[in-house]
Amino acid sequence: MSAPASICLLRTSAIGDVTHVAPLVHTLQRAWPQTELTWIVGKLERKLVGDLPGVEFITFDKAAGWAGMQEVHKALKGRRFDALLHMQVALRSNLLSLGIKAERRVGYDRARSKDLHSLVINERIPARTGEHVLQAIGSFCEPLGLKQTDVRWDIPIPEEAHAWAARQWPDEKPVLLVSPTSSHGLRNWRPERYAAVMDHAATRGWRVVLIGGPSSAERSMADAILAHCQHAPLDLTGKDTLKKLMAMFCRAQLLLTPDSGPMHMANTVGLKVLGLHAASNPARSGPYSDRQWCVDKYDDAARKYLGKPASEIPWGxxxxxxxxxxxxxxxDVVERLEAAF
Known part of the structure; x- marks a missing residue:
């Protein structure tokens, strides 16, 4: 098909998921460099991807509720796109999409549609199962006649972020970063177990750096871990930004984390990720590029809590x-840690 004049991307959250949209942006830009891309993205998430070149960003402040939606609709007033790639099925996003005028409205296949998603689209991505989230998002270009064959993130990291990261620790020791908190509380591991693994890394000569955002939950988790540590790590909890966090990922050798946004951010710069998976399937939502360092107890969880193996429960x-x-x-974690060392 001929190149569309304009495409609107709708994926507002979360941090990990918006990293998966970056390769799709690059796919569209390589194929159709003249096509105007507009991405409606969350307020926090824009701080990570909002400087991708060649993309117009419109911020959706979900905390503002209906007023936040109205701001987006106001920014789009009088505009019409050749295509909308509607990559989020939550009810809030489906309602938000009603203010986006587009000839073609590409959404998820029926199996992955929910919360009235089917009512706000007129085309669907291919129905597949067994896909990583990044692959599913990448398939949104297929109804337009493209195929995502090359996965490239290239999320900009400012020089000042690299300079900040360089000041946090000397570089003579290998660094284990520990980002212990997921926004889904039931994905979090016990503080004393994190501490035991961190102490093991410290005795092996690694510098251990504890990281996390400024929320009270992340501060509480960090404090609980520190209370159990025999070897005090460098505690940078609440002291970075998303860009500074990316810069730290560029300087470290390994990240220990549950299924969380930092897992996917680290993957975009090639950092090894020791992901902790029991509540979620790493084949679907683990670090896309390399899952060999992860601990995978998802099948054990399916058998214990659902009474059947993971292969017999719905994907996702x-x-x-x-x-x-x-x-x-x-x-389990020490074994993967040693393998990564």
Whole structure:
């Protein structure tokens, strides 16, 4: 098909998911460099991807509720796109999409549609199962006649962020970063188990750096971990920004984290990720490029909590049950840590 004059991308959240949109942006730009791209993105998420070149960003402040939607609709007043790529099925996003005028409205296949998604689209991506989230998002260009064959992120990191990261620790030791908190509380591991693994890394001569955002939940988790540590790590919890975090990922050798936004951010710069998976399937939502360092107890969780193996439950099922992360033992993580070392 001929190049569309304009495309609107709708994916407002979350941090990990918006990293998966970056390769799609590059795919569209390589194929159709003259096509105008407009991305409606969340307020926090824009701080990570909002400087991708050649893209117009419109911020959706979800905390503002209906007023936030009206601001987006106001910014789009009088505009019409050749295509809308509607990559989020939440009810809020489906309502938000009603203010986006587009001839072609590409959304998810029926199996992945929910919350009235089918009512606000007129085309669908191919119906597939067994895909990583990044692959599903990448397939949004297929109804337009393209295929995402090359996955490239190239999320800009400012020089001042690199300079800040360089000031945080000397570079003679290998660095283990620990980002312990997911926005989904039931994906979090126990603080004393993090501490045990961090102490092990410290005795092996690694510098251990504890990281996280400024929220009270992340501060509480960090404090609980520090209370159990025999070897005090460098605590940078609440001291970075998303860009500074990306810069730290460029300087470290390994990241220990549950299924979370930082996992996917780290993957975009090629950092090894020791992901902790029991509540979620790493094949679907783990670090896209390399999952060999992850601990995968998802099948064990499916058998314990759902009574059947992971192969017999619907793709994408989350097993966010109290205690599910306890299936991951300290020795499981130390084994992967040693393999990564």
């Amino acid at each position: 099922t989350k097993i966010e049950k109290p205690g599910v992360m306890d299936l991951i033992k300290i020795d």
